[in-house]
Amino acid sequence: MKLRHLAIGLLVLVLVGAGGFLALAWRSEIAPVERAEAASFAPELVQRGADLAAVGNCVVCHTAPGGKPFAGGLGLPTPFGTIYATNITPDAETGIGRWSEAAFSRSMREGVDREGRHLYPAFPYDHFTLVTDDDNRALYAYLMTREPVSAEAPANELPFPLNVRMVLAGWKLLFFREGPFQPDPAKDGTWNRGAYLAEGLGHCGACHTPRNVFGAERKGDAHWAGGEAEGWTAYALNEASPAPIPWDVDSLTHYLHKGWEARHGVARGPMAPVNTNLGTLPEEESRAIATYVASRMGEPSPERAARAQRLLAEEEAHAPGTLAPSAGSQAPPAVHDAADRGAVLYAGACSTCHDAGRPLPYGGLRLDHSTAISGPTPANPIHVILNGIPAPEGERGPIMPGYAGALDDGQIADLLAYMRRTFSDRPAWDDPAELIAKSRARGAEGGQRSLPTASDAPANPSKREPTW
Ligand code: HEC
Ligand code: HEC
Ligand code: HEC
Structure with missing residues (x-):
């Protein structure tokens, strides 16, 4: 059944891809530039880019096991085949050294590379599209001041027709809404900051939202309803949260910033590097994300709250x-x-x-x-x-x-x-x-994923607090 679904799905994709082709598919090349001198970027801008890159987990996907940071080559398994993260160091030949800032911003906003080719959404640009031009400028400055590494990512392993990048135009037509982020004027600054980081660079939904047969995140009620990441369950972060002790802003802040929380345990698997990265930022950033996450979870039902009270009372009572x-x-x-x-x-x-x-x-x-x-x-x-x-x-x-x-x-x-x-x-x-x-x-x-930033970190080691 699933396979048949997929086959029909693919057919629809190809057709829609063909239809959307004229309107959407074609993207122009952005001319290559001379690689920008690292010294030409203001240190404050680079520092801000480092923080933003930590929220975006760029180094986690763009580093092969044992490889140089950001040099790419990590294979991401998808239900359709393996897609390799590319080299995003400023190497002129194999990295993004010849990309202008405009080309970089376009890749984040539209999922298109410098030459105008559509990129696979294994690169979570369906979230990164929300990033503002200002923040893309800082990310660009950060990446352009990394050590250039010459490394070519292996070719993707995808069956026809998915190996034809033009098909992605159809995918985008169906599932992709371009940013940037629009703040909600009814909410305060902290909530909006949290929404911006969580839905955008933090791409929490990439793991915490279930996907449809096309590999796109499901919308509406399914948003943050729980998903899967590398064989781990990424729990629901909406009102369906299965946590026995309901989360609140304080406990979420602690968990996101420190990687553990007294009544919820330790973050493991693909969540661990997310927390380690967030731990390098000022705590306010985790608090902003926590504020937004808590609002999506809402107040626990009376039954759930009562059960939690009972569990906490038992904890008190039990020697x-x-x-x-x-x-x-x-x-x-x-x-x-x-x-x-x-x-x-x-x-x-x-x-x-x-x-x-x-x-x-x-x-x-x-x-x-x-x-x-x-x-x-x-x-x-x-x-x-x-x-x-x-x-x-x-x-x-x-x-x-x-x-x-x-x-x-x-x-x-x-x-x-x-x-x-x-x-x-x-x-x-x-x-x-x-x-x-x-x-x-x-x-x-x-079992565990370690974070390449920790030791060979080009990031901001001085600001990095120990997680424990
Ligand atoms: C979940 C994994 C993942 C994360 C996180 C991720 N990327 Fe990527 N990225 C990829 C993959 C996979 C590709 C290759 C896509 C393709 O070949 O179509 C890619 C491609 C790119 C490209 C296009 C490069 C080229 O040569 O075409 C850029 C630029 C990029 N990523 C920047 C970033 C930045 C900046 C961040 C952090 C804010 C980031 N990525 C985070 C997986 C990821
Ligand atoms: C790469 C996949 C991935 C990304 C991205 C990700 N998570 Fe997670 N998350 C997981 C997994 C897997 C778990 C379960 C970890 C465990 O069992 O320790 C988890 C657990 C959690 C939990 C604990 C839930 C509970 O009830 O115990 C919270 C809270 C959470 N994530 C929030 C976030 C937020 C907020 C973001 C975005 C800033 C995010 N996650 C991004 C995969 C991810
Ligand atoms: C030496 C002490 C030790 C022993 C023995 C031990 N654990 Fe753990 N376990 C821990 C610590 C520490 C953690 C991390 C803190 C946490 O999240 O509970 C953990 C975490 C867990 C978790 C994740 C809990 C969560 O949601 O955060 C489970 C499930 C678990 N252990 C099951 C077991 C089982 C089953 C056994 C016996 C086969 C076992 N443990 C034996 C120390 C231990």
Whole structure:
């Protein structure tokens, strides 16, 4: 069914692409320029560009594993094939050294390269289109003052007709609305700043919004309704947020700026570099984004608020170690089903950290507070159980051991059944066998993403606060 959908979809795309061709498809080349001297850019402008590039996560996509920052070559898997991020260092031949500021701004606003070719929306210009001319100027100054690196990105691996860039004109006609951002006059400056950063450079929706068969983010109610990123679940950030303790502006600010929050846990997987990057900016920027996110989540329903109150009261009342049966202290529960088998494993392997009442970020979260256990899929807890939580390189951080070698797939499924039944009010997850196998196959690689900015950072190391 899905494939047939896709086939029909492709046909429509090709037709619309052909139709839209005359009106939209053709874009002129912008003449190459001599590479601008790094010294010609004001240091304040470059600094502002560094902050904006951190919000945009440019370095995360534009750096291959072990490669030079911004030199491209990272393959982004999409349902259609692999698209490689290009070299955006100021190298004249293989990078964007010969791009004028106008050519750069056009690529951000319209998703077109200097020569006039349409770019794939794996480059999130459907968000970056909101960026103002002023901010594009700062980003340009920042990129043009990076070290030029000679590196050619591999050719994209896409089937016909998707390898024909002209088809993207049809995609844009259907799904792309050009910016820049229009502030909402009914809202205050902080909210508008947050909306600008979150919907624009921060491209939160690229992961947190579900996509249609054309790979475009769905609109309307689906906006921020929860999506997927590299095999991780990116939870809903609207009123459907599954967080057991509802988020508010303060907790969101802390989480975005520091990468963890006392009653929500630690950010992992593809979210971790987002937080690390935001942590390099003044806290007001995270607060602005948090203000906007909290307004999209709205007030929790009375039932949800009451449940959260109950959980917090239980946290007060429970002495550490009494949340779940701990190893040895009680008779093990009678074993009847998967969840009962999981209870035994949990008591032996997990409860010492997760029920000990040790404060975060070093202690493990009470799992009845965990979005991971109340989320729509068990993908994230599976990644965490298999790979653990390694301390960030060269920094102190929370540590959880990985259990890939200690627990087999069946035991992990038992643990998941137990945690879901005990620590959430949601129905049991579907059989997790396939997700566990997939996560295992990806190995620790899929577990955590480190941020290339940290060490070889051309960014602003002096301003970078330790995350922990
Ligand atoms: C989610 C991954 C991702 C992020 C984040 C990202 N890019 Fe890209 N970018 C890509 C991909 C993939 C391409 C190549 C698209 C193509 O080949 O059509 C690209 C292409 C580009 C291009 C066109 C270069 C050329 O040679 O045609 C520019 C300019 C660019 N990105 C700048 C940026 C900037 C600036 C940021 C941060 C504000 C950024 N990108 C963030 C994935 C990303
Ligand atoms: C590259 C994909 C990606 C991008 C971009 C991204 N997120 Fe996330 N986000 C995730 C994933 C995956 C998780 C789940 C992480 C985990 O389980 O620790 C997450 C978790 C979160 C959470 C925790 C939700 C909860 O209930 O526990 C918040 C809040 C959040 N993101 C906000 C944002 C905001 C705001 C932005 C934009 C500034 C953003 N994210 C951009 C992938 C992303
Ligand atoms: C040495 C202590 C330790 C042990 C043992 C441990 N964990 Fe953790 N765990 C942590 C820390 C620290 C974190 C990060 C803080 C957080 O988010 O809870 C974490 C995070 C998690 C999370 C993510 C919670 C969230 O939403 O943020 C899950 C799920 C989890 N652990 C499950 C388990 C399971 C299942 C076991 C047993 C197989 C286990 N842990 C054993 C320390 C531990």
